[in-house]
Amino acid sequence: MGSEQIRRWESGALAHAVTDPFGLGPVPWLRGSETYFDDTGHVVPWYVDTEAPQPAAGGSRIPAPRSTPRTRPRTDPGPRSADDVHRQIKGFTSTGAAAPGDSIDFHVTVDPPQEFSVDIYRIGHYGGDGASKITTSPRLSGIVQPPPLTADRTVSCHHWWLSWRLQIPSYWNVGAYVAVLTTLDGYRSHVPFTVRDHQTADLLLLLPDITWQAYNLYPEDGHTGASLYHAWDKDGRLLGEADAATTVSFDRPYAGAGLPLHVGHAYDFIRWAERYGYDLAYADARDLHAGRVDPTRYRGLVFPGHDEYWSPQMRRTTELAREHGTSLVFLSANTMYWQVELGPSPSGVADRLLTCRKRRGPGKPVLWREIDRPEQQLIxxxxxxxVPEPHPLIVRNADHWLWEATGAHDGDEVEGMVAGEADRYFPRTPLPEHQDRILLAHSPYPDSEGVLRHQETSLYRAPSGALVFASGTFAWSPALDRPGHVDPRVQRATANLLDRICKHD
Structure with a gap:
């Protein structure tokens, strides 16, 4: 297939990315001794911001593709991003988060067959590098795995052979990790995973892997791939939500360069929080669903990125944590919008299939607000x-402790902070029980039809004493540590919040 067709098929990722003006964010393994060039021969910066957003039909702005930067011309032997048409190298793990002492199984396809290696990076501040290389695999033998299996638009690679088993040493730190897969001839892809343990910490960071999978369109080949949002018809035309999958599998790579859409939001928070020494534990959304973590052991739960898809078990566990006195920090928008179910893979492995019927098929509606459990009752x-174009966040109640030492005053504008998607208070929807409650921003913006709407940032204290903060915008985490988006007022406000949650008596 020609490169023009590949770019056309990547429109599936771009269609999702309309709601996220921030793109992938820093990709630290592009930094260092390796040199990357764009198509004009210029050096590509280590943070991914090589193209201005392009206008799309209807006037919205579409960010650059969510892959690594455009790399060397094909005649250059340096690293290049693999794609879903040629599948030069693609992989996934058949386990979720794992603890030190456990193992993680990688299933990788390499076409043409050749040796490949795996570099393991841990996301963090690391003196501004953004990640640190932890280990490198030996040279591994790559094979062409069978094509993905499909049934009713569900795409699965659960039948792929095991390629490499990573034994996690007991001394590894918990955290967000990325495996960088590189072929002998220089093609590259990525596999994210999480290392967790059961040690108590001040804050438990929950990575939204369920939402990441809901948006995963692998393979973006104009034929096979499907997410909960898109699929293709027989002529390679991108179809919308009405024709998308209702069940997607975790047993497949992520589309494009192999990193999930919106993953950068979580990484932005991690780099900032680790820089300032916050005591973090890590888990993913499926751990919360399956009861593998006890949220009541932490002073706060942090949901750092786009976290749209929640199972009933996730919600109940989070509600119990709040009732126990554990604070909740929601740093994005559109959280807990759809109710989902998790089921076993065809081989019987638990929680490998994600189902969300949306408004199709039998059963109840799966919007939480349509089953008399609106998300506002928790968040x-x-x-x-x-939000079609970024707009300022307008500060409200600037004398509140959240805005202390930020220099903010009522009516001040924090540029570009209302972006992607937005939340607000719905007066006719019940609120959670609370001791006190305050709105800390009220920000007007026009929607895609020019109708004036508004965003709000919320904080309340539950009867248990737990604080529940909701930023109400996609832009909060990027403002903490994203090149070109950092805002010191947001950094200080976030520190005020976390310091109060983590305060040791």
């Missing part, structure tokens, strides 16, 4: 809609 605000 304090709820999803209001997309």
């Amino acid at each position: 304090g605000i709820q999803y209001a809609g997309r």
